Structures are given as structure tokens and as C-alpha cells.
Amino acid sequence: MSAFGNWLLSILQEVLQFIAEIPVAIADWLYQALLDLISTSFIVGIIQSAAQLFSAIDPSVWYFLNIMQVPFGISVVTSAYLLRFLVRRIPFIG
Structure with a gap:
């Protein structure tokens, strides 16, 4: 294979590798966003106030x-409520 063929093949491999890593990067970004949302949301405050009420x-x-x-x-x-919520989200059942 010529030098030009090797160069073109390496560019194609880099592009395909980049395209393959996009879903993983998006999933990681969504996971981090969800963790940030939960940690800064009112849910943490509700859990702490519930602990004070139960005590x-x-x-x-x-x-x-x-x-x-x-x-x-x-x-x-x-x-049971959580299971009902999840089952209703299945398209062909709910």
C-alpha cells in the first residue's frame, strides 16, 4: 500500500473511532448531569427534613x-408505586 493509502486509512480509522466514542461521551455527560441535578435539587433537603421529623x-x-x-x-x-410507574413506561404494556 502506498503512503497515501496508509495516510487515508489512518484518517478513516480516527474518524470511525471518534464516531464510536460519541455515544459513550453522551451517556457520561447525561449521567454527570443527572448526578449534579440530584445533588443540587430539593430532594436532598426533603430527605434531611424527613430525618428530622422522624427523630x-x-x-x-x-x-x-x-x-x-x-x-x-x-x-x-x-x-409498588415505583413498579407501576416503570411498567407503565413499557410501550407495549402501558
């Missing part, structure tokens, strides 16, 4: 909440 509950109330399995019920209902 203000009396131990006697916690006793009866544990007897009635309220923490388990909250986690089951939350996971």
Missing part, C-alpha cells in the same frame, strides 16, 4: 408503629 416521634409511638408493621407497609407501597 421527633416519641418512642411509644414508634412502638405501636412497629407492632402494626407501618415501616414495612410504607416500603411495600413505595415499591
Whole structure:
């Protein structure tokens, strides 16, 4: 192969490598943007205020909440809502 052919082949390889790396770069950018959005959003404040509210509950109330399995019920209902949300996003089901 001539020098011109080698030069053209190397340019073609560089262009194809650049095109192959674009989806990875976009996915990385979206992931970093999502992390920045979550870390600066109001969600962090809500979680911190919820922790303060739960720490203000009396131990006697916690006793009866544990007897009635309220923490388990909250986690089951939350996971059911999340599962419903995800299933409805599947195009041929929801």
C-alpha cells in the first residue's frame, strides 16, 4: 500500500473511532448531569427534613408503629408505586 493509502486509512480509522466514542461521551455527560441535578435539587433537603421529623416521634409511638408493621407497609407501597410507574413506561404494556 502506498503512503497515501496508509495516510487515508489512518484518517478513516480516527474518524470511525471518534464516531464510536460519541455515544459513550453522551451517556457520561447525561449521567454527570443527572448526578449534579440530584445533588443540587430539593430532594436532598426533603430527605434531611424527613430525618428530622422522624427523630421527633416519641418512642411509644414508634412502638405501636412497629407492632402494626407501618415501616414495612410504607416500603411495600413505595415499591409498588415505583413498579407501576416503570411498567407503565413499557410501550407495549402501558
